[in-house]
Amino acid sequence: MDEAERRARLGEIAPDRLAELDEDEAEDEHVLPALPNAEDGAVVMRAAPNPNGPWHLGHARMPAVIGTYKRRYDGAFICRFDDTDPETKRPDLDAYDAILEDIEYLGFEPDRVIRASDRLETYYEHARELIGAGGAYTCSCAGDDFSELKNAGEPCPHREKDGETVRAEFEEMVAGEYDAGEMVLRVKTDIDHKNPALRDWVAFRMIDTPHPREAAADYRCWPMLDFQSGVDDHLTGVTHIIRGIDLQDSAKRQRFVYDYFGWEYPEVLHWGHVQVDEYDVKLSTSTIKELIEAGELTGWDDPRAPTIRSVRRRGIRGQALVDSMTELGMSTADVDLAMSSVYANNRDIVDDDANRYFLVRDREDDPAVDRDVIGGPDAGHPPLHPDHEERGTRTVPAGRVLIEESDLPARGDRVWLKGFGCVRHTRDAFEYVGDDIEVVREGDVDVVHWVPADESLRTLVRTVEGDVRGFAEPAIADAAVDDLVQFERVGFVRLDEFDPEPAGEAYGPTGEEDLVTYYAHP
RNA sequence: GCUCUGGUAGUGUAGUCCGGCCAAUCAUAUUGCCCUCUCGAGGCAAUGACCGGGGUUCAAAUCCCCGCCGGAGCACCA
Structure with a gap:
């Protein structure tokens, strides 16, 4: 019986089992688990960032997963800015667009972008309705006093206020007639609920500081996340919430x-916190912001910063990040993202396109050393890409060359200058031996990268560990800014800028460089 | 203190609901070999895990109990 026959037979005797098998198979094509109660074409999800800065790497997870589900179920992706705290988590006006740009870099486009700060009237209306249903009350308890009562499971005196008073006081809140801390609107839940976190929580509070967005600057009565987000999720038709x-x-x-409203709650999935290895800097918007302000980092795209802009500048494709993020799955346990997994995914994507060049690093513990080449051709001609001969070769002038000291053979020994030929290290020069590759195949001679001593470009390589200087072969001038290339035996870099201006900081270009590159990964 | 919630190799993940096909999957990582004019790519191989203890059972990663360890909430932050 072949596969088709077996399937047909199974279809006759156990159609359920067959459908189950098909489902399992479809499942295998996806990295992410199926969404509960998901219907094709009817899945709506949202990312709800607080726009208080550009995104760090952890933030990539939400759009990566939501975007992936959107494609899988032909669903919708809403980006909703939950910017309802003008004070403690004050929105940064530039962050709205910065975040949308970060989402775009990851390869997704939200179907809808909304800002909570545009929707205050909607929240007020629902608050009025809730008050009308007896589901909320205005409360002027001091925070600590209420907390004490709440922890004891005791109602505060305001809980039994009559509806008219509540209604009037809430209108006074909306009108801004209270100062911060004087009055809140609480949702009436269950004052002795066994979980203290659920007892009569605050839905609206007063904030004196105006919202940075002009359109919202006049409001003083702001909803808390749980109220705002809950109302918006229902109103925008969200079917699945991830948080x-x-x-x-x-x-x-x-x-x-x-x-109270008779609404049906969406499906909810929770996931743990993400940590990323390789960085010294904490994955926290406020920490990164402080380091930038203190001049410890040169900006959100400093290669040492664990941000989306940083990996983007290093030439890591958004898709590589998305792949790694979806591979983390949907576990509620905290997870560590290994940057090596992002690098592996990125290599898969970029290796074929990245042309090869030489860079000789000049480091304190492994400086570039120069040697005259005696004899042999005028130049080496290594291929632009070993797997794509049709792309042709580069020209690397010989004569006097630089190599990294650790690649320098002992006196009397040979080394193979890649794309050029075999030389013997005599006294203070390289004497050309020949171009018979057999010596390399036999394993006697190491192959190393090299650059001309005089014509090379002074190059700055900015890495996660800090800046490295070196010399890039002249042919790299044919490549363009934004190209991702591989410095052979060093790693992949993104060309950032030719003839850079000095950065005027401890890190970054001094102005003496011909080229600045950002190091992606080995 | 109260209330949630989690624990499979270095990392991530599959399997856990419905116990056996699990001496546990896949990826990444590391190491070695092959290939290659790169330390890239490709190929092969090795390394490496069910938090602990009891119980139920012919059979437990999976079910039950007790521990241990972690994370989170109990904000007029998101």
Whole structure:
């Protein structure tokens, strides 16, 4: 019985089992697990960033996963800026676009972009409705006092206020007639709920600081995340919510509001925190912001910063990040993202396109050393790409060359200058021996990269560990800014700028360079 | 303190719901070999894990109990 017959037979005797098999097979094509209760064409998900800065690497996970599900289920991707705190988590006006740019770099485009700060009237309307249903009350308790009562499971005196008073006081909140801390609107949940986190939580509070967006600058009464997000998820038709374990209780809190309104709560998935190895800098927007302000980092795209802009500048494709993020799966456990996995994914994507060039590094512990080449041709002609002969070769002038000291053979020994030929290290020169590759095949001679001593480009390589200087072969001038190339035996870099201006900082170009590159990975 | 929640190799992941095909999958990593005019790519191989202890069972990564360790919430932050 062949495969087709077997399937047909199984279809006759156990159609359910056959469908199950098909489902399992379809599952195998996806890295991510199937979404619960997902219907093709009817999945709506949202990323809800707080626009308080450009994104760090951890932020890539949400668009990566949502975008991937969107494609899989032919769904919708909403980007909703939850910018409802003009004070503590004050939005950064540049961050709205910066975040959208970061999403675009990852290869996705939101179907809809909304800002919570545009929707205050909507939240107020729902608050009025909730008050009307007896589901909320205005409360002027001091935070600590309420907390004490709450922890004891005791209601505060405001809980039993009559509806008219609540309604009037809420209108006064909306009108901005209270100062910060004087009055809040609480959702009436269950004051002795066994989980203290769910007891009568705050839905609206007063904030004196105007919102940085002009359109929202006049509002003083702001909703808290759980109210705003809950209302918006329903109103925008979100079917599946993904959020971090720090918001584990949000769904439970919001369900009280959903119950008052008779709404059905979306499916919710939680995932753990992401940590990234390889960086000294913490994965935190505020930490990175501080380091930049203190001049420790040259900007959001400093290669030492664990940000999306940084890996982008280093030539890492958004797709590589997306692949790594989806491979992390949907576990509620905290996870560590190994940058080596991002690098492996990126190599897969870029290796074929990246042309090869030589760079001789000039480092403290392994300086570039120069030697005259005696005899042999005038130049070497290594291929632009070993797997693509049709791309042709580069010309690397010989004469006097630089190699890295650790590649220098002992006196009397030979070394193979890649694309040029075999030379013997005599006294203080390289004496040309020949171009018979057999010596390399026999394993007696190492193959090394090299550059001409005089015609090369002074090059700055900016890496995660800091800046490295060196000399790139002249042919690299044929490559363009933004190209990703491989410095043979060193690694992949993105060409960032020719003849850079001095950065005027401890790191970055001094102005003496001919070329600045950003190091991606080995 | 109260309430959630998690623990499979260095890292991530599959398997856990419905116990056996799991002496545990795949990827990455590391190492070695082959190939290659790169330390890239490609090929092959090796390394390496079910948090612990009890119990149920013919059979436990999977079910039950007790521990241990982690993460989160109990904000007028998101």
